[in-house]
Every structure is written in C-alpha cells, then in structure tokens.
Amino acid sequence: MADATAWVNLLTSISSQSMPLLATAEESEAPDGTLVLAGVLLSLIAIYIASKVGGELCSRINLPPVLGELLGGVVVGTSALQLLVFPDTGALASDSLIMNLLERSTDLNPEEAESVFEAQSEVITVLSELGVIILLFEIGLESDLQELIRVGPQAAIVAVVGVIAPFVAGTAGLLYIFDIPTVPAVFAGAALTATSIGITAKVLSELGRLSAKEGQIIIGAAVLDDILGIVILAVVASLVKTGEIQVGNILYLVASAGAFLIGVIIVGRFLGSYFVGLVNQMNTRGKLLLMALVVAFTLAYVATIIQLEAILGAFAAGLVLAETEKRKELEEQVSPVADIFVPVFFVYVGAKTDLSVLNPFVPSNREGLILAAFLILVAIVGKAISGFTIFGQPELNKLSIGVGMIPRGEVGLVFAGVGSASGALSESTDAAIIVMVILTTFIAPPLLRFVFKEEAAVPAQGTASELTGGKTESVTSSSEAGETETAQEQNKS
C-alpha cells in the first residue's frame, strides 16, 4: 500500500521533487495534496454531523438550532472529542483525532503530519470565514434597506447605549469593587461592548423575525456595534501598547466605515439595474449566483483592506442586491450555499471554545469565575437596557432588542485574545472574560426565543398562559416550528 499512490498524490510528490525553485521559499515542504484533501473531507464530515445532531436536538427541545451547532462544535472540538482542533490555539497534529485517523488510514508519516494538519486547518478556517461572509450576505439579502434607514436613528441609540452602559458599569465595577488595575479593567470593559452579529442574525432568521421592525433595529444596531467595536479595540490596544490614544487613527476608522457603508448604498442604487441587465444578457449556468458572489466578495475584500471586517462588506452587498428585482431568485440560490458554508462557521466557533475555564474544581479558575459572574451580570443587563432607550413606540418589543445584542461570540473572543496577548490581563481576568463570552453567546439564542415567544403568547392566550408557563410552551412548540418556517417563506416573497 505504501508503494502505489493515487494520481494527485503522485503529482504533488513529484512536482515538489522536480521544482527545485520551491526550496527557496521559506516553508519548503508542500504538504501532500491527497492527504490534505482527505483531512478536509474528514473535517467537513465531522462538522456536518455535529451541526445536524446539535441542531436537531436543540430544535426538538425548542431551542434555536444555531445553539445546537455551537454545542455540536464544542463536542467535536478542543473541549471534548478533539476531532477539530487548530494549530493557532497551540494544538499539534498528534492532538487531532482526525490526523490520528488519517495516519492510521493512509501512509502519512508523523513528520508530514504537521504540515498536512496546518494546511487542512487553514482550509477549514477559511471555509468558516467564507461561512460567516455568506451568512451576512444572506442576512443582507433578507434585510430591507428602506426599513434599516428608517430605523437608523433608533439603531444608533441602541448601539451607543449598548456600548457605553456595559463599558462604564463593567470598568467601574472592576476598579472599585474588585480593585483591578486600570488597564485590565478598561480591557474587560471593552470586551463587554462587543456583539456577535452572526449569532444574533442567525437566531432572528430562524425565528422568522429578521424583517420585523425589532429584527431590523437589532441588525442595524449590531452592524453599528461592529464598527464601534473595531474603533474601541483600536483605542484600547493602542492605549495598552503606547499609553496614549491615537486620535488620527480613530478618526480614520470612523470616517472610512461611514464612507464605505454610505458609498456602497449610493453607488449600489445606481449600479443595481446595470447588474440586472448584465445578468439578463448572460446565458450560462449559475450566472446570477456567481455574479452576485463577485459583488459580495469584492465588497468583502474592500472592507478588509480599509481595516473594516469582511462581513460588513458582504452584508452591504446583500443589502444592495436585495433592492434589485433578482432578490427572490438570488435568495433561493444562496440558500443551499449558505446551508453548506454557515455550519462550518458555527461549529468552528464552538470547536475553538475551551470550556476548561468553567471547571470550578480547578482552584485557579475560582477567582475568574467570581469575576465572571459580575461580568455576565453587567453583560446581560448592560445590553438588555439598551432597547428601552427607544421612546414612544409602545408596540415594539424593547426587551427583545436589548436581548438581541447580548451574544459576544467570536468578537468577544478576539477582545480576550488581544488582552491576553498584550500581557495586561491577569490570568483570572482573562478567564473571566472568556467565561462571560461563552455564557452570553450560549444563553442569548434561547433567551431571544423566549422573549419573542412571551410576546406571541400574550395576545393569544392572555395572562392565563403565564400560569401554565413551560407546559404551554412545549405544547405549542411543534406547531410553532412550522409557523416560523412559513413566516420566513412569507418574508422572502
């Protein structure tokens, strides 16, 4: 078996022999192509099974499927089965169950294993990034630009309050209650400001509430929060590094974000009909989908190079293309693409979450857990109140708006990563931030569902339903899953 090799296998091993030029590159050994592909296939199989098992279990107990995808990721990830582990969190090929399986099923030797592991991890990482890009593109397509502009001022207030309230309360509490030094206190406060737009948007979409006014305020506020978060992170990081705040840098970030979003919307309005005309003239397979992805990827790239996030560009592309007559057709075609890419993102986030900091039997975790309890309280209350800043619209479910801003997700983990790398955070503060991020991320989906359901239950069954509580919920759950789907269908058309 070690002698006969498949074609691509041969090609790769051969081309690296026959191309001495390659040796001048720093990392000379190109990993074996067949083995990388085999590793990627195994990883995708694990990701899809984890996402479906988790999603189905959660949907059966009336929780949002995306929570199940995150939990499925935790199960196959670094905290449990170690099927999906990543070199950038310190894992080696020997830690990965998938690499062990590959070594046993192919002629992979331990020396090669490290480079195959890195290559396949790189591919899965990029697939997960493409996953959240396509998710935000789909969210943009399902959003209503007019409605977003209409709720813009309200979203801005929600975003600003949702950033200031947890930041001030968190930083002050750590300074005066826990006697934490200024820099780590500011850092932890900054981590409290983040919102994971991906998780929130996915839950809203699953609940069929994306196009509701609350949904659009949440999405608008989350987008603004994302931009504010980039600014805050830049401020805090430069504060830690240089001890001062670079005002020019902040102005640049704010101005480029504003110019980008407004510019895309204005230019998009003019070019939308041109896009439709171009696609209508084409007659090969996949014309609409591919041209739409060219727009989405181009804007994602532009957003990246002006220091924003790729997902903001993809969201803007979705918003602009949703204004064209191709919206419905495009939504139908993007849907299966999102089905295969988006779970990679959520399982990836779950797989990278290290739950060991939650174990109270490890003495060093305890100080962190106490700090975490405080941070979680501030994280939930600080965001929850932000919805109540909207005055004079009694028909809005204001609590749901604040609750929608709760999950910190991958954005919060970035804050924790920056903090721990800067050396400014003590181990317990670092752990406390991670625990806060995990808890807000995993609690937000069921909480959001609960808040929206309360609202739905009240007009139908009056106060009597509150007596039966959980019982009523489980009875209505199966029919509601159906309703939710129908609502989504209706929103699309």
Next chain:
Amino acid sequence: MADATAWVNLLTSISSQSMPLLATAEESEAPDGTLVLAGVLLSLIAIYIASKVGGELCSRINLPPVLGELLGGVVVGTSALQLLVFPDTGALASDSLIMNLLERSTDLNPEEAESVFEAQSEVITVLSELGVIILLFEIGLESDLQELIRVGPQAAIVAVVGVIAPFVAGTAGLLYIFDIPTVPAVFAGAALTATSIGITAKVLSELGRLSAKEGQIIIGAAVLDDILGIVILAVVASLVKTGEIQVGNILYLVASAGAFLIGVIIVGRFLGSYFVGLVNQMNTRGKLLLMALVVAFTLAYVATIIQLEAILGAFAAGLVLAETEKRKELEEQVSPVADIFVPVFFVYVGAKTDLSVLNPFVPSNREGLILAAFLILVAIVGKAISGFTIFGQPELNKLSIGVGMIPRGEVGLVFAGVGSASGALSESTDAAIIVMVILTTFIAPPLLRFVFKEEAAVPAQGTASELTGGKTESVTSSSEAGETETAQEQNKS
C-alpha cells in the same frame, strides 16, 4: 494604516505570540488569517469572472461553456495574466499578481507574503478538488444506475479498446518511427490512455445528453477508464522505478476498485430508504443537502484511502442517492453548490496549463511539437474508434462515444508530471505529452458538440443542410441553447 488592524488580523497575530507551543511545529509562522482570506477572496473573484467571461463568449460562438472556463483559466493563469499561479509549479509570491495586489493594498510585507501565498494557494487547490468532487456527485445524481448497469458490458469494451488502441499505436509508433527508447515510449503510450471524466461529463451535461444511452456509455467507460488509468500509472511508475511489474499491487488495485463500486451499489440499495427516513425525521434547514454531502464526502474519503480517487467515491454516492425518492429535490439543491464550486476546478486546470510549450518560435519546442502531432493523431483516432466496437446497435451515435473519451485533461497532466519527475522522459517527449493533453482537452468539447449536432441536424434537414454547413449552425445556435436547457430540465424530472 500599519498600526490599526482588523479584528481577526489581531487575533491571529496575537495567538501566535501567546502560544509558545506553536514554535515547536516545523513551520512555525502561521500566516496572517485576514490576509489569507483576502487572497482567497481575490482569487475567487478572478476565478468567477474568468469562468463567466470565458463561458459566455464560448456559448455565444456555439461552443460548450466549459471550454470557455478552461480558456478563462488559461488567461488568468500561469500562461498569461499570472493572477492565479501556484507554488507547486515553482511560482513564488512575487510571481502572483494577486499577491502583488495584496501587498499594495494591505500591510503585508514580503517575508510574510510567501506563507500567505502558500496558504491561499492551498485553499484554492482544495476548493478546486471539492469542485470536481461535487461535479462528479452531481453527475452521479443525474445518471441512471439501471441504465449504467445495462450498458456496462458495452462501456467495458469501449474503455478497454480506448485504452489498448492508443497505448499500442502510440508506443509502437514512438519506438519504430521516432526511435524513442522503450521506457519513455511506454510512458507516452500510457499517457495516451487517460480520459478526463470531469470534462466529458460536464460537456454532456451542457448538451443535455447525459441521460441518453450514448451519454451513459461514455460515463460508464470513463469511470472504468479512470480505474484502468490508476492501474496503468501504478504499473508504469513501478516499471520505471524498479524495472519490474509488481503483480500483487495491480491485483490489489483492480480488486479494491471492483469491490468498492459493487459494494457501494449493493449497500446503497439497502441503506437508501434508511437515508430517506432519517432526513424525513429531521426539521432543520439544509437537512437533505448536508446529509447527502456527508454520504458523498465519506465515500470520497474511503475511495481515497483505498488508493482510488475521491471523485469515484463522490460519483458512486450520487448514483446511490439518485435511486432514492429525494433525487429531484437533491438535484435542485446541489445545483447552486455546483455552480460555485465547479468553476473553481475548471479555471484551476486552465490556470495551471503552461501554454509556452506550444510556441514554435522557441527552437527547443519544435522537436516536441512534431512528436506531439503524432501523439495527437493517435490520441484522437485511438479513442474515436473505441465507439465503433459496439456491434448491432445502429441507432447509437458511435462516433460521439469515441469522441467523448478524447479529453485527457488533468489526468493526462498527471501522467506527464510522473514521467518528467521520474527522469525517464526527454524534454521533447515531456513537452509532446503536455501539448497532446492540452489539445485533446480543448478540442474535445467543441468536437463533441459538433458530433451530436450533426446527428440532430440530419433527421430534421436531410443532406441539404450539409451544403450550407457553418451557416446553418450559426442560425440554429440561439434556439438550440434554449432547447438544450429544456432538455436538461426534462431529464431531471
């Protein structure tokens, strides 16, 4: 600009600082995540634009769009614009226009550039491999297992004749006409036996002929040819390396290929209803598509580890799932996924094709071009006659069956790669094989379309149409594009 960085950017740079464990891995410097993503986005934009521009142009002059995708790949690839070049063919980051663009638009420095280039090339390579896997899965779904089994004996004859005829004629000609030594002559003969199932299947699908009897014979023969090719390559490679043929190895390959295909079909028949039952019990988004991809990726992985090709596993998965009641629904959902993945494969193949060997003004190319002319003749005639080995079925378009086997594609390039790496081939023989592969690959799609069109034209317009020739073709072209699409739709339902 060099100071403020986007989030993921920060996370990546930080985690590599804070994780000293990483340094123990051989290739310690993990490339910057944001930059790899940016490189992948730029590459995908280039791939999609190249595939659509090429595909649209070809469809307008009545050639199969897939030829345009290959040519689009040539234009953006190593032979022309150098947007898409790959480290495993000796390219450095500085050769890549995309890397140059990245360096100019971000804070990427030249030292980092090499690792970012390798990582993004690895991702695009895997995406192209996933592309051909999904293509063959889709082809399997659109194939008819009963029909394939029925035409099995005919396909086997076509495959065997299509392997033996070019091999014997090519090797003998090189030995006795051109006085080439035995080993390189055998190698060149072996390269003549390959068939690119991907290109043939895609053209058949574009012509709406996949489900026709001719189409099923071609697909069946191409699958068998793929297996024969793996065996031949193993034989020739071991002949060159050790001077002898390892019989055990050959028996292993043949037995495992047969056991795999037959095993999957038998097991699939039993588990098909179980698959449908499982999917019907699920209620989250993407259930059918994800579970089907789990089956396809699992069989692709199994095919890889038993030394077959991943695409054979994906094809078998498609065949098996096509037998279930979910076929139509699955085809609809796989279609957009194929739309975004498959062009990556064809553009990738085109981009890696180095056309410089075709330049007759380079003196060293001339000997190769003369040899190539002979190989091309044998390559076309040797395959074209294979269809005529089917007796007693006058209604079959036998020429189209042989023509369908002509494209050598990526499989032929692997033979050339193995040969050049073994050192057994002279430069001119190596170049001649590459020219033969390029020409058969690019000529087969229009030839196949022409052969099928001749047949369609004859009953409708009689011999009179032959007088007007090209004129008639261009007149009917626009209506035929429509017809082809309708035919495909009908085949699906």
